[in-house]
Amino acid sequence: MLLAKNLKFLRTTKGITQSELAENLGVQRTMISAYEDGRSEPKLTALAKISEIFMVSIDELLHHDIQEKGRKVLQQKPLKVLTIAVDKEDNEHISMVGQKASAGYLNGFADPEYMEQLPQFRLPHLATNQSYRAFEIAGDSMLPLVPGTLIIGSYIEQLSAIKSGKTYVLVTITEGVVYKRVFNYLQENGKLFLVSDNEHYKPYEIKGEDVMEVWEAKAFISTDFPNPKDKNTPVTNEDLSKMILDLKAEIVKMKGSRN
Structure with a gap:
């Protein structure tokens, strides 16, 4: 399954252990192993958390071979909220x-x-x-x-x-x-x-x-x-x-x- 392959690839690429990822998701380490072996699938809440941790969409996790094809176009949302400086009249400098x-x-x-x-x-x-x-x-x-x-x-x-x-x-x-x-x-x-x-x-x-x-x-x-x-x-x-x-x-x- 692509989800299992993608999860293992993203985790190892980021240098995150199964135990660390399990702690972030609030599950046992053995559950992460089961996800990566394809023996179990994360619930929607856990899947959303995985998406947030690795900064990928759920669709990419489920349907795109990240290791073989690389990431899809990244950052379709704004890169971040831009911090700007303004004067007393609220004019941007x-x-x-x-x-x-x-x-x-x-x-x-x-x-x-x-x-x-x-x-x-x-x-x-x-x-x-x-x-x-x-x-x-x-x-x-x-x-x-x-x-x-x-x-x-x-x-x-x-x-x-x-x-x-x-x-x-x-x-x-x-x-x-x-x-x-x-x-x-x-x-x-x-x-x-x-x-x-x-x-x-x-x-x-x-x-x-x-x-x-x-x-x-x-x-x-x-x-x-x-x-x-x-x-x-x-x-x-x-x-x-x-x-x-x-x-x-x-x-x-x-x-x-x-x-």
């Missing part, structure tokens, strides 16, 4: 997350007090029906944007809204705060591929479940003007098409090395 503040942001992005301590500013001509945040980038992986550039991003509520080839700031459990060109393969394997505009940096993948926030790049603020003659000028549509083909080839290569 843009909070700035500097390079030094990025590590603390991973722990404080949901804390209103922490958000109020970040520098705040406003910009004209931005759509008023969206929430924005500014992130200071480090390193040279996204040339011609230099270290210290502020990326202004609009909040994305669902991972499925990520459009392949566009640039985003991702707040992640594994990589911290990163600014990359993103390719959406959630439907295929539950992962995103992150690509640098600087060809010296190799693309890498990240699990959708490890993403806590997504901000689509809308503008940038920099004291350095990009040089149009620089070999690292922004990618063109032709460059983007080649990048997608190269990326697909890399995916096939990665899959082949795992088999």
Whole structure:
């Protein structure tokens, strides 16, 4: 049964013992063993709790082979309730997350007090029906944007809204705060591929479940003007098409090395 297979796979992947899961569900450890062997099925209340613990839908648990096919599109509901800073007139401000503040942001992005301590500013001509945040980038992986550039991003509520080839700031459990060109393969394997505009940096993948926030790049603020003659000028549509083909080839290569 898919439920038994999925439960065992999710539990072992998360590093949870049968005893720990049993304690969370309020059942005996032997019952978890029976679930995973297919000798018994959890009641609806226990099934709902399992769905919550592993952040999967009940439908996915029952009808989708997670181990073989990967996760379905994740986070169809909002990633989380966004914490924002407003002024006395209830006007929303843009909070700035500097390079030094990025590590603390991973722990404080949901804390209103922490958000109020970040520098705040406003910009004209931005759509008023969206929430924005500014992130200071480090390193040279996204040339011609230099270290210290502020990326202004609009909040994305669902991972499925990520459009392949566009640039985003991702707040992640594994990589911290990163600014990359993103390719959406959630439907295929539950992962995103992150690509640098600087060809010296190799693309890498990240699990959708490890993403806590997504901000689509809308503008940038920099004291350095990009040089149009620089070999690292922004990618063109032709460059983007080649990048997608190269990326697909890399995916096939990665899959082949795992088999």
